Amino acid sequence: MTCLREKLKLAVTITIATLIFSLIPTIMPINATNTTKLKVLPAQNKFYANATLPGATFTVNITVIDVTDLQNWQIKLTWDPALLQYVSISLPPDHVFARSGKAMITPPPEVGPGYVVWGCTYINEPYWTFNGTGTLCQVKLKILTPPFFPATCNLTFAEIGYNTFLINGPGYDIPFTVEPATYTYIDELKVTLSPPGPVMVDPGGKATFTATAKNGPTPYKYQWYFKYPNGTEIEDKSAENSTSWTTPPITLLGDHQVTVKVTDRAGAKASATAIVRRTGGPVVYIDPPKIIDPSLTPGKSFNVSLSVRNGISLYSWNATVFFNRTLLIVTNVFEGDFLSSLGPTSFTFDIKNDYNLTHGRIQISCQLTTPSGGAEGNGVLAMVTFQVLDLGGTDIKISSIELRDPLGNSIPVTSEDGYFNNVLLAKLAIEPSEVKGPEYLPGTTFTINVTVDDVENLKTCIFNMTYIPSVIQEINIIVRPVSGQIPLKKLIVDDSAGYIWANITYRQGITTYEPKTIMTVDFVVVALGVSPINLTDTRLININNEPLVHTVQHGIFIGLIRDVAITALSTDLHTAYQGWTVNINVTVKNKGNITETFEVKIYYDNTPGPAATVSELQPNEEITITIMWDTKDVPPCHNYTITAVAGPVPYEFNLSDNTFENGKVKIRVMGDINGDGIVDMRDISELCNRYGAKPGEPRWDYYCDLNRDRRIDLRDIGICCSNFLKRC
Numbered sequence: 001m002t003c004l005r006e007k008l009k010l011a012v013t014i015t016i017a018t019l020i021f022s023l024i025p026t027i028m029p030i031n032a033t034n035t036t037k038l039k040v041l042p043a044q045n046k047f048y049a050n051a052t053l054p055g056a057t058f059t060v061n062i063t064v065i066d067v068t069d070l071q072n073w074q075i076k077l078t079w080d081p082a083l084l085q086y087v088s089i090s091l092p093p094d095h096v097f098a099r100s101g102k103a104m105i106t107p108p109p110e111v112g113p114g115y116v117v118w119g120c121t122y123i124n125e126p127y128w129t130f131n132g133t134g135t136l137c138q139v140k141l142k143i144l145t146p147p148f149f150p151a152t153c154n155l156t157f158a159e160i161g162y163n164t165f166l167i168n169g170p171g172y173d174i175p176f177t178v179e180p181a182t183y184t185y186i187d188e189l190k191v192t193l194s195p196p197g198p199v200m201v202d203p204g205g206k207a208t209f210t211a212t213a214k215n216g217p218t219p220y221k222y223q224w225y226f227k228y229p230n231g232t233e234i235e236d237k238s239a240e241n242s243t244s245w246t247t248p249p250i251t252l253l254g255d256h257q258v259t260v261k262v263t264d265r266a267g268a269k270a271s272a273t274a275i276v277r278r279t280g281g282p283v284v285y286i287d288p289p290k291i292i293d294p295s296l297t298p299g300k301s302f303n304v305s306l307s308v309r310n311g312i313s314l315y316s317w318n319a320t321v322f323f324n325r326t327l328l329i330v331t332n333v334f335e336g337d338f339l340s341s342l343g344p345t346s347f348t349f350d351i352k353n354d355y356n357l358t359h360g361r362i363q364i365s366c367q368l369t370t371p372s373g374g375a376e377g378n379g380v381l382a383m384v385t386f387q388v389l390d391l392g393g394t395d396i397k398i399s400s401i402e403l404r405d406p407l408g409n410s411i412p413v414t415s416e417d418g419y420f421n422n423v424l425l426a427k428l429a430i431e432p433s434e435v436k437g438p439e440y441l442p443g444t445t446f447t448i449n450v451t452v453d454d455v456e457n458l459k460t461c462i463f464n465m466t467y468i469p470s471v472i473q474e475i476n477i478i479v480r481p482v483s484g485q486i487p488l489k490k491l492i493v494d495d496s497a498g499y500i501w502a503n504i505t506y507r508q509g510i511t512t513y514e515p516k517t518i519m520t521v522d523f524v525v526v527a528l529g530v531s532p533i534n535l536t537d538t539r540l541i542n543i544n545n546e547p548l549v550h551t552v553q554h555g556i557f558i559g560l561i562r563d564v565a566i567t568a569l570s571t572d573l574h575t576a577y578q579g580w581t582v583n584i585n586v587t588v589k590n591k592g593n594i595t596e597t598f599e600v601k602i603y604y605d606n607t608p609g610p611a612a613t614v615s616e617l618q619p620n621e622e623i624t625i626t627i628m629w630d631t632k633d634v635p636p637c638h639n640y641t642i643t644a645v646a647g648p649v650p651y652e653f654n655l656s657d658n659t660f661e662n663g664k665v666k667i668r669v670m671g672d673i674n675g676d677g678i679v680d681m682r683d684i685s686e687l688c689n690r691y692g693a694k695p696g697e698p699r700w701d702y703y704c705d706l707n708r709d710r711r712i713d714l715r716d717i718g719i720c721c722s723n724f725l726k727r728c
Contacts (some may be wrong), residue, residue: 003701010255012325030722032254034709035065036064036066036175036176036179036423037065037069037594038064038157038177039179040061040155040156040180040206041060041181042060043064043179043639044181045184046182046184046186047183047185050127056142057087057141057142057143057644058288059139059141060141061137062075062135062183063132063133064135064136064166067096067131067176069511070129070166070168070174071170071685072119072167072168072171072682072685074164074682075118075119075164076159076163077115077116077155077157078115078155078156079115079154079183080153080183081524083143083151083152084141086141087141087142087520088139088140089109089137089140089161091104091106092135093625095120095136096130096134096135096136097122098130100122100481101516102123104121105123105684105688105717105721106118106120106517107119107684107720107722108722109725110726111321116139117680117725118162119681119684119724121684123469123688123691129168129411137592143185146185146580148166148190149187150185150214151185151186152183153182154181154182154183155180155182155183156178156180156181159376161173163678163680165681166684167381167685171686175416183518186235187403187647188270190270191211191214191260191270191271191272192211192272192462193210193211193241193272193273194211195211195272195274197274197276199274199276200277201250201277203250204251205311206246206664207276208245209244209258210384211243213270214263219265219399219700221240221241221263221264222239222243222261223240223243223261223263224236224240224245224260225258225259225260225261226247227256228256229254230409232254245258250277250311251278252278252409255277256277258273259532260272261573274465280312281307281413281414282309282414283309283413283415284413284416285307285417286307286396286418287304287414287604288414289418289419290418290420291418291421292422294424294456298388299387299388301387301389302386303384303393304384305336305380305383306319306321306384307338307379307380307381307435308379309377309378310402311376311403313374313375313376314374314405315339315372315375315404315406316366316404317339317365317381317402317403318363318366318445319365319381319401320361320363320364320397320399320401321362321397321399322359322361322363322396322397323359323420324358324392324394325353325355325359325360326355326358327350327392328353328387328389329353329389330385330386330387333351333385333387334383334586335347336379336382337380338379339367340374341369341379343370343372344368344370345367345368346365346369347366347382347504349363350361361375365369366381366384367705373405380495391422391423392422393419393420393422394419395417399624415601420504424455424456425454425550425551426452426453426454426455426458426549426551426552427452427454427553428451428461428550428553429453429518429535429552430533430535430553430555431448435448435557435558436492436557436559437653440525440557441525441528441559442525442647443473444525445522445524446524446557447523448520448524449517449520449685450502450518450521450539452510452518453514453518454513455548456509456511457509457542457543457544457596458509458540458542458548459541459545460520460539460540460541461503461538462503462506462538463502463538464536465534465538466532467529467534468529468530469495470561471497471500471525471527471528472525472531472557474522475522476521476522477500478520479502479504482516482585483506483510483512483516487505487518488507489504490502500521504518506628508543523557530556530560530650531556532554532557533555533556535554538550538552555580560592560593562592562650563592563652563657564588564591564592564617564646564647564648565590565595565646566587566588566658566660567589568587569585569586569663571586571662572662574663574664574669575666575703576634576665576708577667577670577703578631578632579632579670582628583628583629583632584628584666585625586602586660587598587622587623588600588614588623590617591654592619593619594619595616595619597614598613598646598648599613599614599646599647600625600627600645600646601645602643603642603649604629604640604641604643604665605638609629612627617622627644631667634667635667636667636668636728637668637669637728638666638667638671639665640664640665641663642661642663642665644659645658660728670706671723673686673701673720677727677728679723679726683720686710687717691713691717692712692713692715694710694712695710704716706720707719
């Protein structure tokens with residue numbers, strides 16, 4: 001007799017002194033009549049707030065009635081998580097399997113908001129099962145402060161046959177019916193408003209609210225109150241005892257408050273409040289929003305307006321605007337007509353062009369000086385004159401803005417900034433920037449252009465075009481006229497060193513805001529390879545002999561045949577548990593004309609997986625590599641499409657054969673023996689029934705060997721129990 005001690009990472013430790021396991025003879029399912037019941041007792045669990053405070057606990061028994069041949073059970077008990085909270089679940093001393101004398105297998109319970117799942121079984125040798133009526137387990141719950149009254153919910157069994165089931169000795173489901181229990185927590189009067197708010201309405205629109213009272217004795221008395229943004233509150237007595245009420249027209253900006261007060265027959269009171277707001281508030285903005293004009297050179301001036309749209313009841317305003325002091329200064333500010341059209345105003349401004357080291361600032365304010373209902377609609381608040389100091393770009397930023405109505409209430413407002421730029425950035429470019437393709441074999445030709453763009457009064461363009469002469473050679477150069485001007489040119493060509501130096505001059509200067517070709521070069525391909533076509537030592541000079549700031553776009557020629565491909569893909573498993581390693585066999589081929597080193601990446605669906613490097617694969621050579629996919633972090637319960645991707649290598653054009661997709665691999669939750677998407681007592685029972693089996697034996701099942709050590713033992717049962725109730 002051998003003593004086995006297995007320390008399992010479980011809520012319980014299974015210690016079995018002696019295991020003598022033999023095949024259980026096949027037993028036909030029992031044709032039981034459906035008299036078995038699963039009940040929650042007591043059936044009524046009623047508590048009162050004045051006697052039982054939130055935080056108190058109570059216990060219910062999970063009871064089976066009139067069962068035959070029970071060896072394995074699992075229950076999922078549910079409740080409203082807003083009302084009750086799980087505390088514990090346990091086997092009482094007199095639970096149904098207590099008389100068996102066997103070691104119980106009780107995995108850790110799965111607990112979530114509003115439910116607990118748990119179960120119990122045992123290794124049935126010698127054979128014993130329970131018959132009759134008894135308690136399966138006890139569940140302790142804590143009473144929470146309820147969000148509503150009366151607080152009531154069912155304590156009920158969920159997912160019958162999937163997460164709640166009874167299993168007999170041979171492993172078949174025992175039919176049963178269920179009887180849930182109820183929980184009730186009773187409290188005082190409550191009232192709610194619908195919609196709860198905030199409610200947005202168009203200017204002049206109305207909002208309708210409905211009050212719902214609960215718990216207190218009827219009839220109810222309703223009182224409706226309405227508060228304006230300035231704090232004035234009225235009671236609508238005509239709506240007394242009405243469950244619905246409609247606001248007056250909403251014309252002002254700000255929060256309007258609706259309150260209903262309810263009194264029940266016993267004199268208890270409750271109230272609820274909602275907010276109503278008007279849409280379409282005002283916007284203060286810089287107009288025009290963008291000024292991009294190279295003609296606004298230093299010394300010149302331009303105007304912008306500080307404007308408003310969707311204004312309503314506007315009586316006074318003030319604003320602060322910032323700008324880059326190295327580019328702009330403010331020379332004057334003028335009042336707009338938005339307020340002055342209604343009557344006399346007080347208009348003031350303060351200019352600080354040297355507000356700090358980087359920015360200038362203006363502060364502007366305006367207010368009507370005679371009683372008025374305020375300005376409505378769209379208009380100009382102020383005009384600002386800027387003078388340009390230098391070249392560049394700057395935001396014209398409204399850093400703060402405040403609007404007020406005739407009563408002095410603040411009006412919610414948003415702002416939109418402006419932008420100024422007077423810099424034109426020239427560009428010198430190779431077009432097209434890429435010349436590539438398998439058709440560019442030695443002896444073939446191609447053409448590139450040198451272009452200029454966004455230049456004013458360009459007189460001279462100087463550059464050095466470089467290339468790799470062992471790959472391509474210049475065979476023809478044409479300097480193009482622009483805007484009717486035939487340029488003066490000076491060219492130096494060195495075929496050995498691989499460069500073309502050019503000095504191109506237009507006597508009267510050229511101006512263009514779109515790409516213009518100034519030189520065309522024809523090349524012949526000398527050999528397969530890659531050659532940058534770069535523009536170096538570039539200079540653009542205007543008619544005043546001043547340099548033009550510019551950008552440069554280089555080019556490249558690609559004339560290699562580089563092509564790697566995947567020709568086959570297979571896996572050693574089509575179903576695996578999360579955490580198992582799946583071997584993926586990938587066949588790769590070099591279809592190009594140079595030796596290649598590249599990476600092969602595995603994807604499961606669109607998620608990157610493992611990768612491997614293929615080194616020094618010769619032209620036309622084909623090999624098969626094995627990549628091991630560790631599924632430890634792969635989400636289970638899904639059929640993954642396996643894809644392999646080779647490379648691509650630099651300058652590879654044919655990518656259609658770089659990707660290969662073949663078949664699917666199903667990843668199960670570890671311990672989900674029967675593949676139904678959940679690790680439960682069915683799976684634990686299956687392991688118990690195959691305990692001790694080895695490969696080649698009749699009871700052997702590859703998917704019961706969870707740790708893949710070629711035997712089904714307590715280690716596998718422990719793994720299954722540690723994953724109890726993990727699911728899809």
